[in-house]
Amino acid sequence: MGVSRQILLLSSSTVHGTEYLKYAENEIKSFLKNKNVQRILFIPYALQNHDEYTDKIRSAFVKLGYEVDGIHKTSDPILALNQAQAVYVGGGNTFQLLKSLYDNSLLEPIRKKVLQEGLPYIGSSAGSNVATVSICTTNDMPIVYPPSFKALGLVPFNINPHFLDADPTSKHMGETREERIKQYHELPDVPPVLGLREGCMLHVDGDKATLKGISGAKLFDPSKGASDYEVGSDVSFLLNIQ
Amino acid sequence: MGVSRQILLLSSSTVHGTEYLKYAENEIKSFLKNKNVQRILFIPYALQNHDEYTDKIRSAFVKLGYEVDGIHKTSDPILALNQAQAVYVGGGNTFQLLKSLYDNSLLEPIRKKVLQEGLPYIGSSAGSNVATVSICTTNDMPIVYPPSFKALGLVPFNINPHFLDADPTSKHMGETREERIKQYHELPDVPPVLGLREGCMLHVDGDKATLKGISGAKLFDPSKGASDYEVGSDVSFLLNIQ
Ligand SMILES: [Ca+2]
Ligand SMILES: [Ca+2]
Numbered sequence: 001m002g003v004s005r006q007i008l009l010l011s012s013s014t015v016h017g018t019e020y021l022k023y024a025e026n027e028i029k030s031f032l033k034n035k036n037v038q039r040i041l042f043i044p045y046a047l048q049n050h051d052e053y054t055d056k057i058r059s060a061f062v063k064l065g066y067e068v069d070g071i072h073k074t075s076d077p078i079l080a081l082n083q084a085q086a087v088y089v090g091g092g093n094t095f096q097l098l099k100s101l102y103d104n105s106l107l108e109p110i111r112k113k114v115l116q117e118g119l120p121y122i123g124s125s126a127g128s129n130v131a132t133v134s135i136c137t138t139n140d141m142p143i144v145y146p147p148s149f150k151a152l153g154l155v156p157f158n159i160n161p162h163f164l165d166a167d168p169t170s171k172h173m174g175e176t177r178e179e180r181i182k183q184y185h186e187l188p189d190v191p192p193v194l195g196l197r198e199g200c201m202l203h204v205d206g207d208k209a210t211l212k213g214i215s216g217a218k219l220f221d222p223s224k225g226a227s228d229y230e231v232g233s234d235v236s237f238l239l240n241i242q
Numbered sequence: 243m244g245v246s247r248q249i250l251l252l253s254s255s256t257v258h259g260t261e262y263l264k265y266a267e268n269e270i271k272s273f274l275k276n277k278n279v280q281r282i283l284f285i286p287y288a289l290q291n292h293d294e295y296t297d298k299i300r301s302a303f304v305k306l307g308y309e310v311d312g313i314h315k316t317s318d319p320i321l322a323l324n325q326a327q328a329v330y331v332g333g334g335n336t337f338q339l340l341k342s343l344y345d346n347s348l349l350e351p352i353r354k355k356v357l358q359e360g361l362p363y364i365g366s367s368a369g370s371n372v373a374t375v376s377i378c379t380t381n382d383m384p385i386v387y388p389p390s391f392k393a394l395g396l397v398p399f400n401i402n403p404h405f406l407d408a409d410p411t412s413k414h415m416g417e418t419r420e421e422r423i424k425q426y427h428e429l430p431d432v433p434p435v436l437g438l439r440e441g442c443m444l445h446v447d448g449d450k451a452t453l454k455g456i457s458g459a460k461l462f463d464p465s466k467g468a469s470d471y472e473v474g475s476d477v478s479f480l481l482n483i484q
């Protein structure tokens with residue numbers, strides 16, 4: 001048994017009408033205060049332009065009092081990770097993000113640092129998808145082919161970020177989000193899926209998991225079906241899935 | 243140079259408020275009359291329950307005067323394909339469909355039959371995605387891991403079925419369809435993407451390609467950007483992409 005894991009998974013970096021990370025500001029600050037974090041290692045792989053993305057993230061975090069280093073600027077990403085005080089994995093395209101993590105041999109090192117040494121991990125959108133068992137419940141287009149859909153496995157279930165309830169007035173015939181998740185759950189040996197509505201965050205502190213933010217989540221269980229959880233709900237039972 | 247290819251790619255099997263394939267009925271009949279087709283080989287791999295799916299498709303096609311065989315019921319799928327008068331590849335999950343085509347070693351045989359021997363191919367939704375260069379612009383969740391995203395390549399570009407124009411009043415922060423396609427086009431050596439709105443079909447008759455149905459398409463070109471095409475447009479230039 002190592003140090004307790006410290007994970008904060010955001011559905012989205014932004015909610016409509018507010019600045020980048022604004023809705024999550026207080027949660028992020030209290031999450032990072034715990035370990036006295038001052039610098040954040042940013043992983044920009046989910047978008048193509050790493051410099052531009054890092055600049056955007058830097059301006060958001062500087063306002064909160066943190067310094068930001070882009071992992072793509074370091075000559076040795078694994079060393080950078082080993083020296084990091086906290087890591088932030090930003091959103092974009094989940095396939096691109098996961099493929100780059102594989103290309104840079106970062107999956108096992110991140111898993112080890114977070115699960116065994118308690119490195120604080122913040123993920124948003126695609127950065128939340130890759131924190132889970134697999135990226136099988138991303139909303140993104142498969143623009144690049146990663147060597148596997150298996151992800152970091154920091155929690156024993158999957159997440160669907162930007163979860164959207166079906167619009168009963170819609171005339172669109174493409175599958176609803178819920179139908180897509182149900183198709184996934186027709187397969188054998190697949191984990192539950194936590195649909196995080198925009199503005200919802202999952203906070204994992206050791207063996208305790210709590211929903212934070214300004215909106216709730218919908219849990220899809222392969223055998224038990226769907227159930228709603230409000231902000232503030234204790235969902236620690238999700239951490240005990242075998 | 244073989245016989246001319248005969249391909250009909252539907253954005254969706256259904257438009258809001260009508261029966262399965264209803265909006266495409268006349269187009270399908272005139273497409274199949276050409277080759278005097280009476281039986282259709284159905285590929286139900288995009289959904290889990292092949293029997294149920296085949297029954298549904300059979301009742302739709304029986305009304306139009308065609309018999310339907312499910313390829314999953316044959317002991318030798320490649321033989322069934324070689325004896326087929328026409329093939330219909332239904333929608334569902336694109337990853338599952340493509341993986342099953344690979345698992346059954348059907349990609350090369352289908353490509354050969356359609357491109358060299360003129361076997362009529364009808365695809366809908368996921369069945370249209372797999373007819374193109376790759377499934378990189380599907381809307382589906384990656385619920386299973388195919389050995390490649392490379393698809394049949396019956397046409398030299400990609401399709402985005404169920405194409406949806408951005409809703410300017412939406413408060414959702416997930417990427418719009420157009421943003422997702424643009425992220426794809428930031429990569430090197432990727433083909434144009436034809437966004438087929440629901441109710442749109444692409445008809446390929448040899449070297450001639452035409453938009454049919456009740457709504458148009460939006461073409462995304464990696465270098466030239468986006469342009470709209472109405473129903474009836476001749477888009478044969480798309481077949482000349484190298
Ligand atoms: Ca995304
Ligand atoms: Ca689909």
